[in-house]
Amino acid sequence: MKSCGSLASPVTAPRRLPLRPSRRRHSATSKRPASQPAPAFGYLEAPAGGVIVNPGNSILKDLSATRQGFIPAFDRSACVDCGLCDLACPDFCLVWGEEEAADGRLFIRLRGIDYQYCKGCLKCIDVCPTTALTLLREEEGYAEAHSVPLFPFLHEERSPLAARRNGTKGEA
Numbered sequence: 001m002k003s004c005g006s007l008a009s010p011v012t013a014p015r016r017l018p019l020r021p022s023r024r025r026h027s028a029t030s031k032r033p034a035s036q037p038a039p040a041f042g043y044l045e046a047p048a049g050g051v052i053v054n055p056g057n058s059i060l061k062d063l064s065a066t067r068q069g070f071i072p073a074f075d076r077s078a079c080v081d082c083g084l085c086d087l088a089c090p091d092f093c094l095v096w097g098e099e100e101a102a103d104g105r106l107f108i109r110l111r112g113i114d115y116q117y118c119k120g121c122l123k124c125i126d127v128c129p130t131t132a133l134t135l136l137r138e139e140e141g142y143a144e145a146h147s148v149p150l151f152p153f154l155h156e157e158r159s160p161l162a163a164r165r166n167g168t169k170g171e172a
């Protein structure tokens with residue numbers, strides 16, 4: 001039998017990778033003193049855990065994207081202020097205000113709809129006993145032109161609907 005010793009590749013020693021420098025720990029006997037940054041908070045200054053200091057707020061939300069082409073149109077002259085639409089509405093769309101009757105008594109009157117929060121479910125139309133709320137195919141600009149702001153203090157500055165009407169950016 002032939003020896004295959006001459007055909008065998010020469011055995012080479014495995015290449016030794018350079019050793020990583022080991023991390024040396026400073027021992028108590030090390031010359032360099034161990035230093036540790038002071039904590040940002042002590043037990044006296046640390047903020048209380050689990051406290052939401054800046055809670056979110058849905059009054060900036062614009063739900064108009066949920067509408068599917070239809071919107072309730074409000075006719076003030078046909079409304080009897082029964083409040084059924086407000087009971088049916090899943091959002092806070094119907095805007096009411098206090099007004100004074102001819103005899104001096106105060107009463108609550110439906111002023112309109114804040115279309116920023118109207119998702120177009122059309123439940124208010126179903127329950128309205130008069131023709132005050134009717135189905136309307138939504139056209140561009142209708143909501144902006146007919147919306148009654150639920151939060152007037154918010155509308156001109158931050159509301160997305162007012163921003164669209166004014167051509168500014170808005171926040172939501």
Ligand code: SF4
Nearest residue numbers: 089118119121122124
């Ligand atoms: S369509 Fe729906 S969300 Fe819009 S005002 Fe009527 S009940 Fe409210």
Ligand code: SF4
Nearest residue numbers: 079080082083085128
């Ligand atoms: S349900 Fe119709 S009539 Fe009653 S308050 Fe609403 S819009 Fe007016």
